[in-house]
Amino acid sequence: MGGLVVALLGWSIVRYRVREGRDPATFFEHVRLELFYTAVPLVLVAVLFGVTMATQRDVGRVASEPDVRIEVTGFQWGWRFRYLTEGITIVGTSIDRPTMVLPVDATARLTLHSPDVIHAFWVPQFLVKRDVIPGRVNRLDVTPTRTGTFGGVCAEFCGLDHTDMTFTVEVVEPEQFQAFVARQQQQQQQQTGQMPPGTQGGGSDPGGQALPAGADRGVQATPAGGAQTSVVPPPRPQLSVG
């Protein structure tokens, strides 16, 4: 492209150079040409704008009744996944990475919270990245369509251990998801001696509460049924620009 421009430049410099006995062209204005090079970029921008708006609306659309509601908290440096209806919490840090388990073909509503600085929730296979901003709750619906293990990262530089702020997403069959929930409910009841499952963390939880003490001890989720064999290493974290 650069070569073409330089070639055209050279051609017009040589072709229209000053020569003896020839007056320069005296016309000014070329209405049709000006209309043309005004209209073409306008149309291009308008079309791109329309396509972008339509796509963004699709990507950002949230379901009226998601199947799973998870409050995602990104903090320095780790993630907490609170399953609001199921009343279970998975916490992991840069040392003990957490795993989010999702049922396949179900819509999960993720609400994104940060108690400290800006992070970004990114699972490349979800094809969407969303900032996690203190004082603001971003929402994201994901509907995984195939089972598997996927790596996730914090995609916004957030301090010392940013690069280790990774997590895993396990997409499993619905029965495996139920087994995972039951196991976690049992474990977490034993650990904390709390109320029975179902009576804590209702769907109307406002979220944004402080991290529990000892959050860095965490609870590591494991996939149900041990059916997951492929483990995809989380991709290297990347910084988002701007």
Ligand SMILES: [Cu+2]
């Ligand atoms: Cu971060």
